[in-house]
Amino acid sequence: MFSSSKKEETKKPQTAQETKPEEKKVSARTPLKKVILTRPWLSEKAHRQMAENQYTFLVDRRSTKPEVKKAVEDRYEVNVLSVDTLPIRGKTRHFRGLAGNPRDRKKAIVTIQSGQRIEEGF
Numbered sequence: 001m002f003s004s005s006k007k008e009e010t011k012k013p014q015t016a017q018e019t020k021p022e023e024k025k026v027s028a029r030t031p032l033k034k035v036i037l038t039r040p041w042l043s044e045k046a047h048r049q050m051a052e053n054q055y056t057f058l059v060d061r062r063s064t065k066p067e068v069k070k071a072v073e074d075r076y077e078v079n080v081l082s083v084d085t086l087p088i089r090g091k092t093r094h095f096r097g098l099a100g101n102p103r104d105r106k107k108a109i110v111t112i113q114s115g116q117r118i119e120e121g122f
Contacts (some may be wrong), residue, residue, distance in 0.1 A: 018027055022044040036063045037070035040121040049109070055118050059085070059108045066107045076120065 040046075041056035049056065059068055065083040072080050086109070090102035112118070 034060055034062070036060055036067050037075065042122070050122065052111075053114055054109055054111050055122065057108050057110065059106050059117070061104055062108045063089070063106065063108075065108075068110065072110050072112075076118045078116045078118060080110055081113060082111045084109045084111075 023076045026078075036059055038058040038060065041058050043056070046056040051085070055072075057072070059071075068085070070095050072078065072083075085086060086107045087106055088105040090104050092099055092101055094100075
């Protein structure tokens with residue numbers, strides 16, 4: 001019934017498909033790198049705040065304050081002291097009798113260390 005001798009296993013020759021290293025497949029659930037900073041927010045109030053070392057950006061709606069802080073520090077090489085975020089709801093607009101809503105947005109006011117400036121984009 002049971003034999004003490006082991007049967008020798010024969011190895012199959014590997015095909016070309018089996019010898020290739022496995023490639024990582026990107027699925028629908030794989031998170032992609034999201035763009036945090038969309039663009040600078042240019043308005044009269046934003047220009048007044050620049051004198052107080054506060055810069056305003058339009059950011060991704062799902063971004064958090066720590067993500068915004070890291071994105072500004074990496075992109076502009078400045079020290080960020082604080083980040084304030086403001087959600088902006090899309091207002092209903094009417095065009096030719098049809099109502100529509102623009103997308104919701106998020107604005108971030110970033111305070112940087114005194115003596116530093118952000119020149120690019122402002």
